[in-house]
Each structure stands twice: as structure tokens, then as C-alpha cells.
Amino acid sequence: MAERAQHVEAGTHPRKDFSLLIGGDLVRGEGRLEVINPATGEVFAEAPAAGRAELDRAVRAAREAFGTWRGTTYAQRAELVRAFSQELRERQNELAELLTREQGKPLSQSIAEIDRGAAQSDGMVTIEIPVEVLIDDDQRRIELKYRPLGVVGIITPWNAPVNLALGPLVSALYTGNTVVLKPSPYTPLTTLKLGEIAREIFPAGVVNVLAGGDELGRWITEHEGIDKISFTGSVATGKKVAAAAAATLKRVTLELGGNDPAIILDDVDPKAIAKKVFFASFVNSGQVCMAIKRIYAHEKVYDALCEALVEEARNAKVGNGLEPDTQLGPIQNKMQYEKVRDILEDTKRSGARILCGGEVPEGPGYFIPPTLVTDIDEGSRLVREEQFGPIVPILKFSDVEDAIRRANDTRYGLSGSIWTNDLERGKALAERLEVGTAWVNQHRATSAFVPFGGAKESGLGRQYSIVGLKGYMEPEVISVAK
Numbered sequence: 001m002a003e004r005a006q007h008v009e010a011g012t013h014p015r016k017d018f019s020l021l022i023g024g025d026l027v028r029g030e031g032r033l034e035v036i037n038p039a040t041g042e043v044f045a046e047a048p049a050a051g052r053a054e055l056d057r058a059v060r061a062a063r064e065a066f067g068t069w070r071g072t073t074y075a076q077r078a079e080l081v082r083a084f085s086q087e088l089r090e091r092q093n094e095l096a097e098l099l100t101r102e103q104g105k106p107l108s109q110s111i112a113e114i115d116r117g118a119a120q121s122d123g124m125v126t127i128e129i130p131v132e133v134l135i136d137d138d139q140r141r142i143e144l145k146y147r148p149l150g151v152v153g154i155i156t157p158w159n160a161p162v163n164l165a166l167g168p169l170v171s172a173l174y175t176g177n178t179v180v181l182k183p184s185p186y187t188p189l190t191t192l193k194l195g196e197i198a199r200e201i202f203p204a205g206v207v208n209v210l211a212g213g214d215e216l217g218r219w220i221t222e223h224e225g226i227d228k229i230s231f232t233g234s235v236a237t238g239k240k241v242a243a244a245a246a247a248t249l250k251r252v253t254l255e256l257g258g259n260d261p262a263i264i265l266d267d268v269d270p271k272a273i274a275k276k277v278f279f280a281s282f283v284n285s286g287q288v289c290m291a292i293k294r295i296y297a298h299e300k301v302y303d304a305l306c307e308a309l310v311e312e313a314r315n316a317k318v319g320n321g322l323e324p325d326t327q328l329g330p331i332q333n334k335m336q337y338e339k340v341r342d343i344l345e346d347t348k349r350s351g352a353r354i355l356c357g358g359e360v361p362e363g364p365g366y367f368i369p370p371t372l373v374t375d376i377d378e379g380s381r382l383v384r385e386e387q388f389g390p391i392v393p394i395l396k397f398s399d400v401e402d403a404i405r406r407a408n409d410t411r412y413g414l415s416g417s418i419w420t421n422d423l424e425r426g427k428a429l430a431e432r433l434e435v436g437t438a439w440v441n442q443h444r445a446t447s448a449f450v451p452f453g454g455a456k457e458s459g460l461g462r463q464y465s466i467v468g469l470k471g472y473m474e475p476e477v478i479s480v481a482k
């Protein structure tokens, strides 16, 4: 990781108050990760990185703790989760500032991420997972029960490190599993702090947190002492995770990338929806799995929509997330910054029309202004790939059947939306999107009580709700002859 570092932030020493959590102990770690503030491009902190021996110790600790933890009740585990989320709220400001420094998003959005994570955690532990009676007659009683799987390895990406850790962490713990959690090497810090908080609340070994590079993720997926992987990240890595997990038939939940379409029908007022559509596309500078990544607009509203979205883009304040009026922060890391710039260059070369943005400022920091593109070929990289950045194509249609076909013409299938004043028509069209979640007149609405996940190559299994929780459990039939 050292090669990612360029300069240490002027006049400061990198913060080093971070530790791994293994078996209830705060541990220094075999290696180091330099953490860059994407708003400045400079190293501002150093995190410990775990080696194989530390992974082995964490897995041993988690297995040992599982023996007792699995015997606790849902109510007991719920109480500890609530104490944990309460502590997150109490330390929200400190955590949010750290999150903004390592991730780049505006401070208000870091606060919202922690808030949402805490609320979803509290929500999930109210869900009951009852024993189901399948048959009860003169001859037999057959019950379907759910029991914990064992040790869950949780691997997360860099775009929403707190929220994407809390969903699987709370699901695994509440259902009676113990955990080894690994954040992205780009954003390890807030997750390590979550570990410190968890240490004060959960018994030793129930939660273990290891920062490290991609190789640590690979070791986790290959480890024989781990029973399930909950992975959030790119499609390409998700396929590697599934392949590695197959060797020991680990259970997997895969929350992967998306290329979400939004279809804007001819009966909407473009001005009335522009703000919602803009921020559903550009929040976190487009670095959201379920952001709108392709906008299909009916020809009747196309010009007015383009105009209204350009207006939103021009008004959006791009900058360092620590500045109070910033709405859009930088791209989180150099690799992604280069990738989005490549897509932008490819888009320009193809002859598409850049409506706004499109010029990348000189550094420091990995900033790209919100960029809207029209007159673009359906086969271009910007339309086919997940751009995961602040550059979004607006495509025209005249026949809604054609729009649905083009929206579905992809291997991605995370989510999508229909925008219309006719709710019945909107719902009927939403049902035809080949996705895990289809919204009408909204995008990016999730809840602890609603399953979220991808169709096609956008994932496997679901997170949240009773559907998600059962993914952390093994169904077991108990059949008694009378």
C-alpha cells in the first residue's frame, strides 16, 4: 500500500491511534496502511494491517466465542446491539469527522450515514425469526428452525464504510454468529473505531476487526474456519469471492455493483423531479451502488429535463467535505479517479455532448465536477459500465417499450426506477425492470425491514429484513414421529 502514499499532510504527523480488534484485545498489527484524505491527496493517518497469523488468531477467537454466543437469546443480543448503536450516536460527531477525512463525503452526509446505520441496527433487532410449524397431525410434528452458521467474514468497500459494515455486522450478531470484519484498505479507520466501540459492549471474540489489503480479503474467503462471507463490493471481486467460497461451500451474501436505470415518462414535470433525480444520481459524487447511472427520458420531457438537471449541477457545491456548504466531495481514491477520468475521456472521444461539467480541475484532491452527457451511443463505456462517479448519461426514448428493453439490456440488476404521475402505470412498468428493487417516483430508499440486493450479476442473496437475516442462518428441520 505504501506506493499509494504521496505526501504526508503538510505540518502534521499522521494519526496513528488505530488498532485491530482480536479476541477482545486491541492489537498493533503486522503491517501498516497509509490512509489518504481524498480532498487533499495526502496521507493523514496510518492504520495497522493484519497478516495471516492475525487472521488465524481472529478466526480462533471468533470460533471460541461462538460456543457461548450461540446460546444467548435474541433478546439478549438485541439489547447489546441497541447499546452499541446508542454508543455510535453518542460518538457520532467524532466518527463522522473521521469518516469525512478518509472517505471524502460531506460531513452532514457522514453524520447521516452513522445515524442511518444506527437506526437500521435498532430496526433489525426488532425482527422476529419464529420457529415455523410445517406439519402437526396425529402422526408427526415437523418444525423448521433457524440456527446460526458460526463465524461470518464481512468484507466491505470504501463508498459507505460505516453503513455497509453495520448492516451485515448486526445481521450476523443478532442471529447468533460471531464475526471477523474487514474494511477496504482505502477506508479502514472508522471501521477500526467501530471495533473499539464493539469491544466495550460485546463479549471478547464475538466481534473481531482486521484492516488489511485485498490479500486479507482473499485469505478470509479461503479460510476453513469461516462459515459464511458477507461481501459488498464490485462484481469482479464478488465473482472471485464466490469461487473461493466454493472450496469449503461457505454461504455467501454478495452485494455488488449496479448500473441503475431511471425511466422518466412523458407525464412528469421535469422541474418538479429534477432535484430528486439529480441527487439520486450524484450523491456521494456518484459513488453509490444504487445511484441512478443511466437516465432514460421521454422525448416530450427530454429537453426540459436536461435543462433542469444542468441547473442542479451548476448549483451543486463541490469541495472538501469538511467545509460546511459542500454538497459533493471528491472521488474516494486515485484508482477510481483515474477510472472515471478514463470514462470521461472515452465519452468525449466518442463525440457525445457534454452538457455541463466535463473539465477536471488541477489537484490537489480527486475532484471531478458533476457531468451530464447526451447524444451518447448506447454501446459506449459510460452506458454499459458502472461508472461509479459523477458522470451520468441522459438518453432519449419515444416508446416506453423501447425504454424498458434498453434499461434491462445489461448484466447488472441492482435497482431501477420509473418516474410518472400515473402510479398504476408506474407500478406496472416497475414490475418489468429486471432488478432487486424497483422504485416509483423515488430512488435509493432502503429500510431495515425491506430486503435489498441484486438480480443478475448485481448480487446473490439479500441484506436486511427477515429475508436478509435468514441468510445468516441454516434452516434445520426437526421432525418428530408421534
Ligand code: NAD
Pocket: 155, 156, 157, 158, 159, 160, 164, 182, 183, 184, 185, 212, 213, 214, 215, 216, 217, 218, 219, 221, 232, 233, 234, 235, 236, 237, 238, 240, 241, 254, 255, 256, 257, 258, 288, 289, 290, 386, 388, 414, 453, 454, 458, 459
Ligand atoms: P472491491 O470489490 O474492489 O473491494 C471490496 C472489498 O473487497 C475491499 O475490502 C477489498 O479489499 C476486498 N477484496 C479485494 N479483492 C478481494 C478478493 N480477491 N477476495 C476477497 N476480498 C477482496 O470494491 P470497491 O471498489 O471497494 O467498491 C465499489 C464497488 O462496490 C462498486 O461496484 C459498488 O457498486 C459496490 N457496492 C455495492 C453495494 C451493494 O449493496 N450492492 C454497496 C456499496 C458498494
